[in-house]
Amino acid sequence: MNEIIIRGGKPLEGTLRVQGAKNSVLPILAATVLHPGRSLIRGCPRLSDVEASVRILRHLGCEARWEGPDLAVDAAPLCRWDIPDCLMREMRSSVIFLGAILARCGRAETSYPGGCELGPRPVDLHLAALRKLGARVREEGGRLCCEAGEMAGREIALSLPSVGATENLILAACGAAGETLIVNAAREPEIGDLQAFLQAMGCDVRGAGTSTVRVVGRQRTRDAVHTVMPDRIAAATYLAAVAAAGGEVELTNVRASHLSTVTAALHEAGCEVCGDEERLSLRSGGALRSIGTVRTAPYPGFPTDAQAILMAALLRSRGATVFVENIFENRYRHVDELCRMGADVHVADRVAVVTGVERLSGAAVRCTDLRGGAALLVAGLAAQGTTRIGEVHHIRRGYEDPVRDLRALGADIEERP
Numbered sequence: 001m002n003e004i005i006i007r008g009g010k011p012l013e014g015t016l017r018v019q020g021a022k023n024s025v026l027p028i029l030a031a032t033v034l035h036p037g038r039s040l041i042r043g044c045p046r047l048s049d050v051e052a053s054v055r056i057l058r059h060l061g062c063e064a065r066w067e068g069p070d071l072a073v074d075a076a077p078l079c080r081w082d083i084p085d086c087l088m089r090e091m092r093s094s095v096i097f098l099g100a101i102l103a104r105c106g107r108a109e110t111s112y113p114g115g116c117e118l119g120p121r122p123v124d125l126h127l128a129a130l131r132k133l134g135a136r137v138r139e140e141g142g143r144l145c146c147e148a149g150e151m152a153g154r155e156i157a158l159s160l161p162s163v164g165a166t167e168n169l170i171l172a173a174c175g176a177a178g179e180t181l182i183v184n185a186a187r188e189p190e191i192g193d194l195q196a197f198l199q200a201m202g203c204d205v206r207g208a209g210t211s212t213v214r215v216v217g218r219q220r221t222r223d224a225v226h227t228v229m230p231d232r233i234a235a236a237t238y239l240a241a242v243a244a245a246g247g248e249v250e251l252t253n254v255r256a257s258h259l260s261t262v263t264a265a266l267h268e269a270g271c272e273v274c275g276d277e278e279r280l281s282l283r284s285g286g287a288l289r290s291i292g293t294v295r296t297a298p299y300p301g302f303p304t305d306a307q308a309i310l311m312a313a314l315l316r317s318r319g320a321t322v323f324v325e326n327i328f329e330n331r332y333r334h335v336d337e338l339c340r341m342g343a344d345v346h347v348a349d350r351v352a353v354v355t356g357v358e359r360l361s362g363a364a365v366r367c368t369d370l371r372g373g374a375a376l377l378v379a380g381l382a383a384q385g386t387t388r389i390g391e392v393h394h395i396r397r398g399y400e401d402p403v404r405d406l407r408a409l410g411a412d413i414e415e416r417p
């Protein structure tokens with residue numbers, strides 16, 4: 001099992017191009033199933049979760065192959081509608097294939113996506129929405145057996161703005177007769193990117209990015225080409241790394257408006273930040289100040305995926321910052337690992353209190369989940385001495401090559417088998 005080794009305490013400086021968004025490309029790859037033809041996904045990030053999606057597409061009979069930085073999918077040969085448990089468990093968001101397979105094949109069979117490090121990953125909202133669309137969903141023996149029957153569009157209100165449930169419902173509604181109105185839809189930018197891809201494919205989807213999305217199903221689809229939007233959480237990660245270690249970075253392939261709550265927090269902590277829809281730069285002296293209370297919320301609120309990352313950046317800040325994690329039940333598993341490095345963080349249920357310390361010390365730590373692992377990278381860069389990070393496969397799920405990227409900013413970092 002590989003480990004990443006960081007000799008921290010050095011300021012960072014340089015320019016970095018941000019990868020394509022993991023949380024956009026995963027639903028887009030599921031959406032390629034809707035069209036019995038070709039889709040070209042430009043700027044597709046090479047992530048283990050993307051490879052897991054490719055394995056699912058190939059299992060379904062689709063062709064999927066890399067063409068340089070792009071991923072070409074041909075869903076014409078699709079000949080199966082079931083996903084085996086082993087493939088479902090590889091990636092927590094594999095459930096997103098359910099709606100697309102149902103729309104294309106009229107039936108779908110998958111298992112529950114395994115629970116994950118963040119706590120149970122229920123899919124009750126996904127299933128309730130599909131049932132409201134008219135699908136028959138049987139849950140037996142850990143398998144989800146779905147039949148589209150006469151899926152017909154109607155108004156469907158989500159009880160909470162779930163990202164995955166919104167995406168699954170949009171994909172299923174593309175196969176339903178008539179118009180579906182999704183009320184209380186999630187507004188994350190990745191849903192807007194999914195809509196852009198679906199429109200390029202000929203689907204009639206409008207309103208993504210607002211709380212009401214409208215889908216008119218059963219449109220004639222066509223071959224599509226789509227460039228994946230920039231990954232706002234990867235961008236936030238590199239900004240937090242420079243904020244913590246000190247230095248200056250300019251990010252390209254980034255949309256500042258997608259991470260404005262994160263840049264506002266870093267600015268409040270004492271960083272100089274400026275950006276637009278193409279570039280985003282940050283300068284930090286490394287000695288930050290605490291910023292009161294950070295509450296995670298659905299977009300456009302502070303993203304839960306940036307909670308661990310911002311926490312790591314504030315470990316040496318003057319004063320105390322309170323985090324309130326409102327989205328996931330169990331999203332502080334990185335705290336114990338950060339405390340091994342000398343951090344002062346206390347957790348009670350969904351609240352974490354971070355009291356800044358003078359110094360962080362390198363230590364042997366382990367990734368607990370994707371963004372918790374990213375937080376260890378940030379803390380290791382700010383710590384004095386050597387940090388050895390184990391279980392780095394978690395990081396590979398969402399970051400193409402963090403060692404390459406951070407080394408480009410001058411970090412003393414390497415990966416060892």
Ligand code: EPZ
Pocket residue numbers: 022023024026093120121122123124125126127160161162163164165186304305327328329370371398
């Ligand atoms: C997406 O997960 C992202 N993943 C997550 O990113 C992100 O943290 C999350 O949205 C919130 O922004 C992808 O897009 C692949 P939700 P998703 O449905 O769709 C509960 C990362 O690090 N819920 O909006 O699973 C759920 O338990 C990952 O990149 C139900 O109760 O998130 C959670 O508490 C982590 N029933 C809350 O809603 C359901 O049927 C929000 O979940 C569905 C969700």
